Amino acid sequence: MQNAAGVSVNVSAEYKQLLNPSAQQFLATLHRCFNQTRINLLNERVKKQEKIQNGWLPTFNPDTKYIRDDPTWTAAKPAPVEITGPVSRKMVINALNSGASTFMADFEDSTAPTWENILEGQVNLIDANKKTISFHDKKSGKSYSLNEKIATLLVRPRGWHMVEKHFLVDGEPISASLFDFGLYFFHNVHQTLKNGLGPYFYLPKMESHLEARLWNDVFNVAQDMLNIPRGTIRGTVLIETILASFEMDEIIYELRDHSSGLNCGRWDYIFSFIKKFKHDPKFVLPQRADITMTTPFMDAYVKLLIKTCHKRGVHAMGGMAAQIPIKNNPEANSKAMEKVKKDKLREVTAGHDGTWVAHPDLVKIALEIFNKHMPQPNQLYKQYPEIEVKASDLLNYRVVGGKITYDGLVANVQVSLLYLQAWLLGNGCVPIHNLMEDAATAEISRSQLYQWVKHGSKTDDGKVVTRDLVNKIIDEQVKELEKSAKPGVYDKPAGFLKRMVVDYPEFITTTLYDSFKGFALPKEKL
Structure with a gap:
């Protein structure tokens, strides 16, 4: 009323x-x-x-x-x-x-x-x-x-x-x-x-x-x-x-x-x-x-x-630097932090103001680089x-040395599934593969799956990316993820992802929004 x-x-x-x-x-x-x-x-x-x-x-x-x-x-x-x-x-x-x-x-x-x-x-x-x-x-x-x-x-x-x-x-x-x-x-x-x-x-x-x-x-x-x-x-x-x-x-x-x-x-x-x-x-x-x-x-x-x-x-x-600190793995953490340093150095020398x-934990790294190379405001x-x-x-799409690997295909499926599941449970950003993933990065992952299937793209080892192949990988990843979760937990995100691979929605966020439109919907009911 x-x-x-x-x-x-x-x-x-x-x-x-x-x-x-x-x-x-x-x-x-x-x-x-x-x-x-x-x-x-x-x-x-x-x-x-x-x-x-x-x-x-x-x-x-x-x-x-x-x-x-x-x-x-x-x-x-x-x-x-x-x-x-x-x-x-x-x-x-x-x-x-x-x-x-x-x-x-x-x-x-x-x-x-x-x-x-x-x-x-x-x-x-x-x-x-x-x-x-x-x-x-x-x-x-x-x-x-x-x-x-x-x-x-x-x-x-x-x-x-x-x-x-x-x-x-x-x-x-x-x-x-x-x-x-x-x-x-x-x-x-x-x-x-x-x-x-x-x-x-x-x-x-x-x-x-x-x-x-x-x-x-x-x-x-x-x-x-x-x-x-x-x-x-x-x-x-x-x-x-x-x-x-x-x-x-x-x-x-x-x-x-x-x-x-x-x-x-x-x-x-x-x-x-x-x-x-x-x-x-x-x-x-x-x-x-x-x-x-x-x-x-x-x-x-x-x-x-x-x-x-x-x-x-x-x-x-x-x-945004998407890297996050990697605990309990000093070597991997050092590599990740080096990527952040190079990224911020590129930005400040290019002329960015911030x-x-x-x-x-990345603030100190970024501040040190910007303060050194941009002491003025x-x-x-x-x-x-x-x-x-x-x-x-602005439309030059050529990527020198760029390729599609089977591991890259699997990674896109993993990021999509994990992010969709987190989002449905009310979490809008989540660490995946030592990167902070939000809606934007998840959008890239699911969009690439759609694009590669639509155009029959090939991986660097000759596999054609088809709907059946992506669905197979989705099912395999769901089984793997459910080893540490309740059965059926990933059914909903898997269903959404399989549809997105062939029927492209403008945004993940608008597509999934109705899944929790009830006020303070209990997470266990999602």
């Missing part, structure tokens, strides 16, 4: 204050102002995908050339080493204490959006901004609280493609983006300003500057409703779709009074590249391990991002007028 604000929502007593009548009205207003525009823009994504499948290749938009060519405009002034992770209470505390400059609390790729996770995450961030957050781990007996010096908090809401089905406005689900952003902004804007900071956001999964314009409009209305000066909000855009890479100038322009810069969302970018060109055999990519930041289309994207950001006076943030890590002085990135560079 709808209340006076036209909202239908069911919350337990502990979250009544979080979703109080004023907060509900605020969210409902955002929905009524912007949801139809969001839907229209999602429909434009579908139309553009149809164009691509009919042979059109993305290029720089001639209609917005005047924005790209105008050297006079810059964006608002903008944080160097960042750590990212889910919004669980312990993670929030550890990340804020990690020594990183900022912590991006992630409602998107590293949080499985159960209703309980989303609401609890919002409560955790309110407590973090008030600096009252604490946590007692009953299993270990350890207690956690904030240090005196903590990282600056940033928040990543879910993307425009997602909805929050537990909060209905006029009978339809609210945009998950508006829900995550709106609830955080409503409860925290005054406290963050009191702390001498502000409400800072990371904006994911956009495919055009019109989607950035929508965010800018949302920011303006939200600020106006709470009598906050326009320009108070700052947002960093993740360039993590191939289509957005052709509109970097335009995206900054649309958000210019609220922009902090752009970020190389490398894993989602690879996923987007596969997804957009999955129909075309020319664009078949080798196994994930062979797609590096020196791969032509990745290298071009990084160069263009840094050049664009610095031209507009905003930060160009590097991507970077991401996925684990608190940023590298905006590096302008790179000599760099020219063409549309063909």
Whole structure:
């Protein structure tokens, strides 16, 4: 039943204050102002995908050339080493204490959006901004609280493609983006300003500057409703779709009074590249391990991002190091940490103004490298007028030495199964094979399986990747995994994966969302 604000929502007593009548009205207003525009823009994504499948290749938009060519405009002034992770209470505390400059609390790729996770995450961030957050781990007996010096908090809401089905406005689900952003902004804007900071956001999964314009409009209305000066909000855009890479100038322009810069969302970018060109055999990519930041289309994207950001006076943030410390294996840990060092050295020498890590123990490594090679706050002085990135560079799919191995095929199956299972149990990021896997990396794994089956790709030892072969590997891996789990535990993720191999959904997250749409659904019933 709808209340006076036209909202239908069911919350337990502990979250009544979080979703109080004023907060509900605020969210409902955002929905009524912007949801139809969001839907229209999602429909434009579908139309553009149809164009691509009919042979059109993305290029720089001639209609917005005047924005790209105008050297006079810059964006608002903008944080160097960042750590990212889910919004669980312990993670929030550890990340804020990690020594990183900022912590991006992630409602998107590293949080499985159960209703309980989303609401609890919002409560955790309110407590973090008030600096009252604490946590007692009953299993270990350890207690956690904030240090005196903590990282600056940033928040990543879910993307425009997602909805929050537990909060209905006029009978339809609210945009998950508006829900995550709106609830955080409503409860925290005054406290963050009191702390001498502000409400800072990371904006994911956009495919055009019109989607950035929508965010800018949302920011303006939200600020106006709470009598906050326009320009108070700052947002960093993740360039993590191939289509957005052709509109970097335009995206900054649309958000210019609220922009902090752009970020190389490398894993989602690879996923987007596969997804957009999955129909075309020319664009078949080798196994994930062979797609590096020196791969032509990745290298071009990084160069263009840094050049664009610095031209507009905003930060160009590097991507996430997915490695995590490996306990009880010093040799393997040393190799993993060396990869992190090389990755961060490449980023800082390329001109990035900061970077991401996925684990608190990597903050020190990244800080040492960036502080050594970037002793100043940023590298905006590096302008790179000599760099020219063409549309063909951003679409250069050739990977020198890249291949598909049977082990790579098995690894993609393993990552997909383990991540799907974790997500269904409410965990949005999970360590697998000594890497921190989130939705973006799992998307790569399942997308490659689809792409290789669709085009009958061959492994380096001559095996044709067929649906039957992948299904056989899925069944074998399920049997192996169930040696240390209850029988049937992996039936659901295996079923999802087998369907995804031949019937490609846009996102794992939207496909699996209904599997736990009940409020605080007990994990044992999933």
